[in-house]
Each structure stands twice: as C-alpha cells, then as structure tokens.
Amino acid sequence: xxxxxSLKIAGDEENEIKYCKVNQKSKIExxxxxxxxxxTGLLLSLTGTTFPDKDKQKEIVKALAEVLASTGAWVxxxxxxxxxxxxxxxxxxxxxxxxYKPVIIGVFRxxxxxxxxxxxxxxxxxxxxxxxxxxxxxxxxxxEYRVKLDSTISSSAFGSVGAKIPVVVLNICNDVNxxxxxxxxxxxxxxxxxxxxxxKMQLTDENMKGKEHLVSYITSANSIxxxxxxxxxxxxxxxxxxxxxxxxxxxxxxxxxxxxxVKKSSHWNDETYxxxxxxxxxxxxxxxxxxxxxxxxxxxxxxxxxxxxxxxxKIGDAGCGVDTLGDVQDYVMHETDVLLDxxxxxxxxxxxxxxxxxxxxxxxxxxxxYQLWRLSENKMTAAVFACKCLERMKKxxxxxxxxxxxxxxxxxxxxxxxxxxxxxxxxxxxxxKKCLVRERKEFGGTSTLLMANQNKVFIQNNACQAALNDIWxxxxxxxxxxxxxxxxxxxxxxxxxxxxxxxFENLDSKKDGNEKCYGxxxxxxxxxxxxxxxxxxxxxxxxxxxxxxxxxxxxxxxxNQALSAVNYALMVWVFTFxxxxxxxxxxxxxxxxxxxxxxxxxxxxVMFVVGEVxxxxxxxxxxxxxxxxxxxxxxRLLHACTCLRNIGPKLVMIGKMMQDLVYFLIIMMIxxxxxxxxxxxxxxxxxxxxxxxxxKTLKIPYWNIFGELGLEDxxxxxNCTNDTMAGFDGLPRCPTKIGTYIVPIMxxxxxxxxxxxxxxxxxxxxxxxxxxxxxxxxxxxxxLRYKLIREYYDRPFLCPPLMLISHVTRFVFYLRRKLGxxxxxxxxxxxxxxxxxxxxRLMRWERMHAxxxxxxxxxxxxxxxxxxxxxxxxxxxxxxxxx
Numbered sequence: 001x002x003x004x005x006s007l008k009i010a011g012d013e014e015n016e017i018k019y020c021k022v023n024q025k026s027k028i029e030x031x032x033x034x035x036x037x038x039x040t041g042l043l044l045s046l047t048g049t050t051f052p053d054k055d056k057q058k059e060i061v062k063a064l065a066e067v068l069a070s071t072g073a074w075v076x077x078x079x080x081x082x083x084x085x086x087x088x089x090x091x092x093x094x095x096x097x098x099x100y101k102p103v104i105i106g107v108f109r110x111x112x113x114x115x116x117x118x119x120x121x122x123x124x125x126x127x128x129x130x131x132x133x134x135x136x137x138x139x140x141x142x143x144e145y146r147v148k149l150d151s152t153i154s155s156s157a158f159g160s161v162g163a164k165i166p167v168v169v170l171n172i173c174n175d176v177n178x179x180x181x182x183x184x185x186x187x188x189x190x191x192x193x194x195x196x197x198x199x200k201m202q203l204t205d206e207n208m209k210g211k212e213h214l215v216s217y218i219t220s221a222n223s224i225x226x227x228x229x230x231x232x233x234x235x236x237x238x239x240x241x242x243x244x245x246x247x248x249x250x251x252x253x254x255x256x257x258x259x260x261x262v263k264k265s266s267h268w269n270d271e272t273y274x275x276x277x278x279x280x281x282x283x284x285x286x287x288x289x290x291x292x293x294x295x296x297x298x299x300x301x302x303x304x305x306x307x308x309x310x311x312x313x314k315i316g317d318a319g320c321g322v323d324t325l326g327d328v329q330d331y332v333m334h335e336t337d338v339l340l341d342x343x344x345x346x347x348x349x350x351x352x353x354x355x356x357x358x359x360x361x362x363x364x365x366x367x368x369x370y371q372l373w374r375l376s377e378n379k380m381t382a383a384v385f386a387c388k389c390l391e392r393m394k395k396x397x398x399x400x401x402x403x404x405x406x407x408x409x410x411x412x413x414x415x416x417x418x419x420x421x422x423x424x425x426x427x428x429x430x431x432x433k434k435c436l437v438r439e440r441k442e443f444g445g446t447s448t449l450l451m452a453n454q455n456k457v458f459i460q461n462n463a464c465q466a467a468l469n470d471i472w473x474x475x476x477x478x479x480x481x482x483x484x485x486x487x488x489x490x491x492x493x494x495x496x497x498x499x500x501x502x503x504f505e506n507l508d509s510k511k512d513g514n515e516k517c518y519g520x521x522x523x524x525x526x527x528x529x530x531x532x533x534x535x536x537x538x539x540x541x542x543x544x545x546x547x548x549x550x551x552x553x554x555x556x557x558x559x560n561q562a563l564s565a566v567n568y569a570l571m572v573w574v575f576t577f578x579x580x581x582x583x584x585x586x587x588x589x590x591x592x593x594x595x596x597x598x599x600x601x602x603x604x605x606v607m608f609v610v611g612e613v614x615x616x617x618x619x620x621x622x623x624x625x626x627x628x629x630x631x632x633x634x635x636r637l638l639h640a641c642t643c644l645r646n647i648g649p650k651l652v653m654i655g656k657m658m659q660d661l662v663y664f665l666i667i668m669m670i671x672x673x674x675x676x677x678x679x680x681x682x683x684x685x686x687x688x689x690x691x692x693x694x695x696k697t698l699k700i701p702y703w704n705i706f707g708e709l710g711l712e713d714x715x716x717x718x719n720c721t722n723d724t725m726a727g728f729d730g731l732p733r734c735p736t737k738i739g740t741y742i743v744p745i746m747x748x749x750x751x752x753x754x755x756x757x758x759x760x761x762x763x764x765x766x767x768x769x770x771x772x773x774x775x776x777x778x779x780x781x782x783x784l785r786y787k788l789i790r791e792y793y794d795r796p797f798l799c800p801p802l803m804l805i806s807h808v809t810r811f812v813f814y815l816r817r818k819l820g821x822x823x824x825x826x827x828x829x830x831x832x833x834x835x836x837x838x839x840x841r842l843m844r845w846e847r848m849h850a851x852x853x854x855x856x857x858x859x860x861x862x863x864x865x866x867x868x869x870x871x872x873x874x875x876x877x878x879x880x881x882x883x
Contacts, residue, residue: 002026004034007123007133017123019133021110024140028152035132037103042073042247043165044230045150045189047180048083048173057086060172060194063226064090065097071250074103076149078142083172084126091129106130107146110137143180147187154189166234166242168192181215190214190233194226227251235261243267249281249289258292274298279307282356283314287367291375300352305345308355315362332358336389337589338451339444350377354442357382361389364402366409373416377843379850380424381440381448383417387455414457423849425463433467435846437832438839447831453591453790456776456783465782471829472789475528477503491529492538499525530797537792541640543799547573548633555626567612569801574608576800577601579807587794595787596655597639604632642784649780653773660765668758675750676701682746683714683739704747705754711747715740793829 003021020031044067051057067073068090079087087104094102106127108114114135117123123130136145154165169184171177171193181191191214218229231251235244245261245268267273278298281290294300305325312322312331322328326343333339336358346352353376360369369386376382387410394406425432436449443451449467452458459465469478476483482503491498504525529535547570554566581601585592592598607629614622641647680687680697687693700710713732720734735743773780796806834842 002031002034005118007117008121009128010122010125012128015128017128017130017133019114019117019135021114021118021135021137022140022145023137028149031134032153037074037132040072040074040103040153040165041250042067042071042234043150043153043167044073044075045146045167045169045184046075046077046079046083046087047146047169047171047177048079049081051082051086051173051194056194057082059223060086060226061089061093062223063230065093066223066227067230068102069094069098069100071247072100072102074105074153076105076107076146076153078107078146079172086172088126088129101131103132104130105132105134107134107136107149109142110135143177143183146180147183147189150184150189151187164242166244166247168230168233170194170230185211185214188214190216192229192233193217194219246277249277249286249293250284252284252286252288254288255292258289259296262292262296268296271302275303275307278303279311282311282360282365282368285365285367287371290368291371294375300349300356301346304342304352304355308342308346308359311356311359312362315359320362328355333444335362335392336385338385338446341444350442354378354382358385358389361386361409362393364405364409366412369409370412373413377847378440378442380417380420380435380846381443381451383413383420384448384452384455384458385443386413387417387458388451391454414455417452417455417458418461420846420850421458421461421463424846425461425466427849428845429463429466431842431845432463433470434832434834435842436463436467437830438842439831439833445831450830453786456779459786460779460782464786468786468789471793472533474532474829475504476532476534477505479503488534489538492535492542495526495529496523498529502529504528527797533789533793536795536797536799537640537643537788539799540792540795541637543801544637544640547800548630548637551630551633555623555630570608571612572801572804574605576803578605580795580800580803581605583807584791597636600632600636604629604636607632639788643788645778645781648784649773649777652780652784653770656769656773657766660769661762664758664762664765668754671750671753671758672701672705673698675746679739679743679746683735683743684733685736701750704751705759709747709751711744714743790830 001023004018005020006016006018009015009017018035020026020034022031044064064087068075075087077084077087091102091104094100114133117133118135123133134149136142150167150169154167167189169181169189169191171181171191176193184191188211193216216229216233218226220226220229228251231247231253234242234247235257243265245258245265248258248261262268274293275298278290278293280286281293308328309322309325312320312328320331322331324343325345329340329343340351340355340358341347342351342355346355353372357369357372357376360366360372373379373382373386390406390410390413394403394410397403397406421432421436424435437447439445439447449464452464473483476488487502491502530539550566550569550573554570558564558566581598584598607625611622611625611629614625638651642651676697679701680693700708700713704710714735719731721731722734796803796810798806
C-alpha cells in the first residue's frame with residue numbers, strides 16, 4: 001500500500017510538498033486521486049543529469065517555461081544536477097511571469113532521496129519547485145515504474161475526455177539512460193533528446209524497428225525551436241487517440257500544419273468541438289490558426305449566434321454586461337454609433353466576421369483582428385471603423401502602456417485604410433468616390449466617409465477631398481472653368497438666371513420635356529442652385545453679417561427699455577438660430593457638445609435672452625451683457641474661416657495655445673498672488689477686510705506684468721494719511737517706511753521672474769504648439785473643411801430668418817413619414833444607396849485593391865501575445881484541459 005505524507009520546505013514553514021512512498025501493490029490512479037490531481041493536456045517526462053553548456057541551458061529554460069505556461073503540462077522528473085537546475089529555473093520563470101504553479105512530480109528512489117528527506121522532514125531549497133514526490137521502494141524496477149507512471153497518466157482518466165494525453169520524454173544530458181528510453185519507445189512514447197546525446201543513445205534495432213519516427217534530436221541553440229520540437233514530437237507519433245489538433249492550435253501552428261490536421265481529425269464533424277476550438281483561437285489571439293479554422297468549414301453565423309454574447313461579456317476586467325445579442329447590438333451602438341442588425345440573430349457570414357472583428361478590436365487582440373479584417377469584404381470601412389473604436393478607447397484609458405499599444409494599432413489601421421483608398425483613387429477616381437459614399441449595410445447603413453468623421457488622416461486623403469468637393473458644389477458642376485467662384489457669387493443676387501449661365505451635374509435640361517413650362521424649369525434650377533452647400537454657406541454668411549449689423553446698431557444707437565422694430569428683428573433672428581441648434585442637437589448622435597462652436601452658439605443665445613430680460617429691470621447691466629453678447633456672436637464669424645486653408649489651421653493653433661495658457665496661468669497665479677499678498681502686508685499692514693482691499697492687492701502686481709510699475713505710489717507719496725481706512729475717499733494711505741525700501745527690491749526680483757522667465761516660457765510653449773500644428777497644417781484644414789461641409793449640407797437652403805419656413809416644412813414631412821405606412825429610404829451625398837448589382841461590383845473592385853495590403857512581418861514582433869507565455873496563456877492551458 002502507499003504511504004502518504006508531506007514535507008516542509010527549508011526556510012519556508014508555510015508551504016508543504018506532498019509525497020507518497022510506493023511499493024509493488026501501489027496503484028498510481030489512487031495516488032493521483034489522493035493528491036486531487038485531475039486533468040492535464042500534456043505530460044513531459046524529464047530525465048537527465050549533467051549538461052555543462054550554459055548558453056543552451058538558458059534557451060532550454062525559456063523553452064520549458066513557454067511550454068509549461070501555455071499548455072499547463074505536468075512534468076515527471078528524476079533529473080538532478082544541471083538538468084534539475086534547468087527544470088527549477090523554468091518553473092520559477094513561469095511562476096514569476098504568469099502567476100501559475102505547474103504540477104512538477106519528482107520520482108526518486110527511496111534509498112537515494114526519500115529516506116533522507118523524510119528523516120529530516122525537510123526538503124532543501126533547491127527542490128522547492130516540486131509540487132509532489134513519489135519515492136519508489138527498493139524492490140521495484142525504477143525505469144519500469146517511470147514508464148508505467150507515464151502510461152497511466154496518459155490514459156483518458158487524467159486527460160481531456162475522449163482522448164489520450166500526449167507524452168513526450170525529454171532527455172537532457174550527456175549521460176543517457178538507455179534502458180528508460182528503450183522502454184518509452186516500446187510503449188510508443190516519443191523521445192526528444194537535447195544536446196549531444198545522439199551518439200550515446202544505444203537503442204537496439206529490435207526495439208526501434210518500425211518506431212524510428214518516435215526518436216528525434218535537436219541541437220539548436222534557439223528556445224523557440226526547442227519549444228516547437230516538443231510539438232513535432234507529439235505530431236510524429238501519428239497516434240489517432242491523441243487530439244493533436246488542439247495542441248497545434250495552442251502552439252499557434254502554421255496554416256498548412258493545422259489544415260492537414262483538420263482533415264485527419266476524427267472530431268471535426270462535431271459542431272461543438274469546432275466552435276470550442278475557434279473560440280479558443282479567438283480568445284488566445286491566435287492569428288495563424290483563426291483563418292485556417294474559419295476556412296475549414298465553420299459556419300461563422302451559427303458560431304456567433306452561440307458564442308458572441310459570451311465573447312463580449314469578457315471584454316475588459318469587469319466585462320460589458322451583455323446577456324443577449326440585443327445587448328451586444330446596444331453596446332456596439334453606444335460605443336461606436338454604428339447599429340448592427342443582430343438583435344434577431346446573426347444572419348450572414350459577413351456580419352459575423354464584422355461582429356468578431358469588432359470584438360477583437362474592443363478586446364485588443366491585434367493578431368486576430370488583422371486576420372478577421374482580411375476575411376472581411378469591407379476592408380476599407382472595417383479599417384476606418386477600427387480607428388474609430390481605438391480612438392474612443394484611447395480617450396477612456398489612463399494606462400500609458402495600453403495607450404501606446406492603442407496608438408500603434410491606430411497607426412496600422414490608418415495606414416491600411418488610406419493605402420486602399422489611395423490605390424483605388426489612382427485606378428479610377430469616380431469609382432473611388434462612389435466607394436467612399438456607398439451605403440454599407442453591414443455597418444448599419446452608414447458610409448465610409450461618414451464613419452471617418454473623426455479620422456483626420458483618412459479625411460486628408462485626396463479621394464476624400466475630391467468627394468467633398470463634389471458635395472460642396474453639388475448639384476453644380478465641379479469644373480472651375482465653367483463655374484468660377486465669381487460667377488456663383490453673381491447669380492446669388494438672382495438665382496433664376498443660374499440655370500442659363502451655370503453648369504449643373506446630372507440634371508435635366510431645358511428641352512428634355514420633364515417640366516410643364518419654361519417658368520417651372522427656371523424655378524427648379526433656382527431651387528437646385530440654392531440647395532448647393534456652397535451657396536447655402538454664402539447665403540448664411542451674408543445673413544449673419546446683416547444680423548451683426550442690426551445688432552451693432554441696436555446696442556450703439558437704440559439701447560432703451562422700449563421694444564423697437566430692431567429688437568423684434570433681432571429676436572426673430574436669434575429664435576431662428578435657436579431652432580437650428582435644436583435641430584443639430586437631435587441629428588448629432590451625441591457629438592453636439594464636443595464642438596466648441598456649439599458652446600459659443602449656446603452662450604450667445606443665453607446672453608441674448610438674459611440681456612433682453614434685464615432691459616426691463618436694469619438697463620445698465622443689460623447694455624453690458626448685450627455688448628458682450630455682440631462679441632460672442634462676432635466670434636462665430638471665425639467658424640466660416642475654417643474653410644480657408646490659411647486661416648483654419650490658425651484657429652486650431654489658437655485653441656491649443658489656449659490650453660497651454662490654462663496650465664501657464666496656474667504657475668502665474670501662484671507667483672502673482674504670493675507676491676501681491678506679501679507686498680500688501682509689508683506696505684499696508686492692518687488693512688480692513690473689504691472688497692477694495694482685495695481689488696487693490698491684486699491690481700498692482702497684475703499690471704506690473706505689463707510694465708505699469710507704480711513706484712511713485714510707493715516711494716514718492718507726499719499727500720497721504722496713516723488711517724487704515726484710507727483709500728476710499730480723499731487722501732491715499734501712506735506706505736510703511738520700511739516697505740518703501742523692501743518692496744522695490746522685491747518688485748525687481750518679481751519682474752525678473754515674470755518678465756524674463758515666465759513670459760519667455762509662455763512664448764516657448766506657444767512656439768512649440770505652433771510648430772506642431774504647422775507640420776500638420778494640411779491635415780487640420782482638410783478635417784475642418786469636412787466638418788463645415790457636413791454641417792452646411794444638412795442645413796435648410798433658406799437662410800435665417802427665412803429658415804423658419806424650411807424648419808416647419810421639414811417637420812411636416814417628418815410627421816408624414818412617421819405616420820405613413822411606408823418608410824422611405826434616406827439617401828444623401830454622404831451616404832448613397834446603390835442597387836445590389838452596383839454594390840457588388842464596387843465591393844469586388846475595392847477588394848481587388850485591398851488584397852494587396854499586406855502586413856509587414858516585423859509588425860508581429862512588437863506584440864507580446866505572439867509569445868507562448870504571453871497574456872493569453874491561461875486560455876491556452878484551459879483548452880487542453882476543459883474541451
């Protein structure tokens with residue numbers, strides 16, 4: 001019978017190592033059950049003694065550590081000396097990096113180690129990496145017992161259900177135990193020898209007959225080759241009872257290797273088995289095996305139907321709280337503003353690929369995301385979408401390492417999207433522009449150009465700018481020779497003449513017979529002319545200049561309590577502005593308050609309302625508020641300048657400089673306030689607690705910054721009084737005598753710090769910001785232009801205050817659509833609906849260019865997940881155990 005016990009570790013009284021002394025009647029199953037050991041996915045049987053090559057020792061340590069961490073392998077070892085140290089270092093490395101304690105069972109003779117350890121009731125520090133000991137009694141053949149132990153654990157009772165555990169015998173030494181190796185080969189256990197032991201292995205021809213494939217050697221000095229040699233040893237057994245496919249997926253094997261194993265696998269017809277393997281490949285970021293599994297007959301729509309919720313529920317540390325596909329749809333909509341139609345099920349493989357691609361982006365699994373991106377039919381849109389998601393994730397993370405990785409991924413997908421678009425545009429310009437605005441049903445009916453609403457790099461592309469030019473002038477022709485700017489401006493005075501002298505795109509001519517009369521044709525062309533985004537913009541600017549002129553007249557010449565025609569006109573104008581802001585708020589998809597110009601509009605509106613109300617209460621305060629409101633409204637004119645290449649980026653510089661100024665003012669405030677209080681206490685002690693004291697204390701130091709020193713109020717004061725309440729009326733208060741000497745010295749130091757140091761620091765900060773924006777001048781201008789065109793395209797064609805008519809008309813049509821039985825498909829220049837034939841043609845043409853976008857092999861070297869002992873090792877271990 002077995003004798004169980006536990007041994008303390010020298011220097012560590014808290015932890016113990018379980019042991020068992022075995023004899024001829026001992027049952028191995030009973031021992032493992034007593035210890036609570038249940039399952040593993042791989043068994044490594046290690047033997048060896050001396051191995052003097054220190055460089056190779058380090059590589060073998062790395063290889064063993066990777067295998068143990070990624071597969072959860074058990075190790076049975078009788079190794080001592082150099083090989084024992086190799087095992088110990090590998091175990092310690094796994095524990096340090098992965099917080100995982102592998103099962104290491106030491107098998108030794110009772111008389112050699114067991115008797116000594118049990119007598120001391122201690123295990124020396126050099127053996128603390130073992131989790132269990134089996135001490136073999138003297139009457140049992142040691143090598144025979146080792147092989148029996150390997151075979152018993154290899155049985156399905158201790159492995160994954162329905163398959164044997166693969167066993168690999170590792171021989172790491174110059175002194176070869178030929179008997180144990182022969183017995184292992186007889187029992188069909190593969191043997192892998194490291195180092196120079198090949199010449200010393202003396203396996204008889206009788207034992208090796210027909211089993212030569214079970215013995216392999218490796219002399220490389222590379223840890224990766226060591227690790228993969230173990231996998232190849234298992235594959236080389238050709239044992240159908242071992243599920244080698246799982247192990248090859250854990251190792252992220254090549255496409256050809258996994259594809260061949262899929263064909264041979266007896267489990268591949270099991271749908272559940274296939275889904276578990278694919279789910280594992282996705283979760284463990286296996287970029288090589290994922291596309292192989294997908295192309296081997298897995299129905300992705302069915303897979304997503306069963307597994308997508310579980311995948312999304314594991315995003316982040318706390319998950320994203322999804323329980324149904326509808327929750328997944330809402331989560332994606334909330335995070336990306338893209339509505340995936342999956343609440344009632346994932347219906348097509350393309351939508352399934354996009355769902356998995358979105359999951360891989362959210363969960364930061366780059367290798368898998370790249371492979372899913374390659375499988376997608378909408379590669380350009382998917383790359384733009386990835387950048388959109390990653391930008392939002394970047395804003396929400398405070399971890400610098402994670403932020404750096406997100407920026408790296410953004411760079412990759414930015415490059416792919418612009419690369420595809422550039423190739424398409426170089427081939428056929430009109431087709432490329434159609435691809436940009438084509439409705440993508442798989443992404444909720446949006447277009448690539450709309451999805452890139454925050455992607456400055458993509459918007460800067462020539463194809464995007466060409467598409468925006470078309471939208472900016474539509475329905476006018478983009479030919480500058482036929483429609484010069486001065487001619488467009490001229491016919492804004494009389495739009496009825498525009499149809500005669502301007503060229504229009506894709507509109508009926510005067511003689512095509514579609515209109516009933518000549519007058520109706522002129523009105524239609526006039527309406528089309530006024531619907532041009534450029535024309536709407538110009539009308540709006542002219543209207544706004546008229547508004548500012550009336551506003552200026554009102555606050556300069558007509559400020560009184562009685563309401564006049566001017567006041568009523570201003571109210572109607574401002575009311576129109578307010579209605580337009582409400583419309584923008586409802587169509588902005590939550591981005592309304594992220595635009596600084598909308599905040600300026602709201603501030604101007606609130607100040608106008610407050611000013612009008614106060615006109616009947618306190619005219620003086622009302623006049624001040626209205627004057628300030630005029631400044632705010634005037635600033636709104638700068639918004640029109642964003643479309644100008646030389647001015648738009650300057651506004652970006654000003655905005656960034658204002659951010660620099662906020663941080664600078666914190667430093668300046670500390671210096672100014674501390675100096676102000678110090679000088680006030682020295683010059684005028686015992687000052688009264690009044691607002692005037694606070695005002696005077698801060699006034700002089702502040703104006704000192706701009707050169708107003710005021711030394712005459714300190715040194716040459718003649719007519720003054722010592723009354724502490726002086727300063728309100730009559731004579732000023734006299735400074736203290738000592739203050740007239742000390743404060744000028746303090747002022748000299750203060751001016752040196754403020755003028756020489758702080759102001760030059762501010763100039764340097766502004767210069768750095770200027771240079772940084774100037775380098776990307778064109779990118780900022782293109783993005784500002786995109787936003788301006790997007791805003792004015794959606795605006796009504798009538799300018800304020802006539803815009804009220806357009807708003808009422810739009811609202812009526814909106815109610816009719818809501819109340820009607822049929823909902824018309826909304827299509828505009830930014831998102832154009834095309835028929836299925838044309839859509840398929842454009843998709844194939846885009847895919848032709850996208851297929852040429854290859855990933856640089858060096859990219860993968862930057863990703864820690866590519867390592868077997870990376871982030872997803874626990875998932876890899878669980879696959880071999882739990883499937």
